[in-house]
Amino acid sequence: MKSINLSKERIINNVVELSTDKIISNPNQPRSDYSDDISQLAQSIAQNGILQPISVRKKGSKYELITGERRLRAAKYCGFPVVPCIIHEVSDRHSAILALVENIQRQELSFFDEASAIEKLITLYGMTQEVAASKLGRAQSTIANKLRLLRLTEKERFLITQYSLTERHARALLRLGSVEDRLFMLDKIIKNNLNVERSERLIDEYIGSNKDKMSYKKRSLVFQNVKLFVNTINKAVDTMKAAGISADSSKIQNDDFLEYRIRIPVQKKS
Structure with a gap:
């Protein structure tokens, strides 16, 4: 040996x-x-x-x-x-x-500290998400999801941490596009001590409600534009009358549409 x-x-x-x-x-x-x-x-x-x-x-x-x-x-x-x-x-x-x-x-880190640490690896030390994922033994999708948490403001992060909300709470809030909406929902989640499932349902309902409001606003905008077009037609008819043209208009209201008819006399050849 x-x-x-x-x-x-x-x-x-x-x-x-x-x-x-x-x-x-x-x-x-x-x-x-x-x-x-x-x-x-x-x-x-x-x-x-x-x-x-x-x-x-x-x-x-x-x-x-x-x-x-x-x-x-x-x-x-x-x-x-x-x-x-x-x-x-x-x-x-x-x-x-x-x-x-x-x-x-x-x-040993909070999920916000972890996200900040990953961001520092990527930005300060020239790593891609792929390289950072490899060094940490994580999937790239996991790294991407962690980084999304940093879209929350300092105030939002403070409240989430102070009231011991979870990373899933934070992810659910990210579905809301504005800081105002997120803080509004965060206040409800904290005051009612909502778990993740109830928080997600509440956010779903809020998003659905906002979609209905946006749809109503779009319809209102269309109606405002129609009114503008009608005023334009009436103004054109009034202008012709002022010029000595005996034009007139009539409005016919149907169930599915509004019909306007304009009559302009044809000048006969002498």
Whole structure:
């Protein structure tokens, strides 16, 4: 049996202990909401330690966090002076991409933060939806649907998040074209504590009602145009009369249409 020379093995990404005071946040961290309770994670870390090291990179005299924000926060909560880290040599761009991808894959983000992170991957780092989908292990249609959530305004996102509405609530609201309509329906959904199914039905009814209103407005516009045409005919007849032409007009009302007849005398040859 051939022996293995262990001395030739490469040791990659050694784990080192770093002071928590020397680790600074990643400016590209996609999480915007840290209101979640980390006490359970802190309790686990207090009992078992940090099982997965935090990823950092050298940044001047400090170390910039790449991934592991919640683990670092939980460790500080426990009063740990040091945490296990792996130091990576990566560029600003690669560090940002790692932070975004890691957070999205771990599903630690709200669906709005996730959508914003995906948008940042695509816009700031020159990725297509196909490449972003491949990196995240998602279908391109899923990525496209996530990005659609960003059509909602900051106020809409705030209300959806504040009242713990779901991503499906947000998708249902996107069926409404105007911000005013969405806020109107959002107010009803919140006040009546509607689940997704009831919210979707309410939005369906509202869209149907608006279609009826639009149809009525279109018919009213047609009637207004007909009135304008009739006035034009009457004005033409009056103009001929003023010029000495004994023209006249008559209106015949039928069930399906309105008929106008204009009589203009023919000048006889002498």
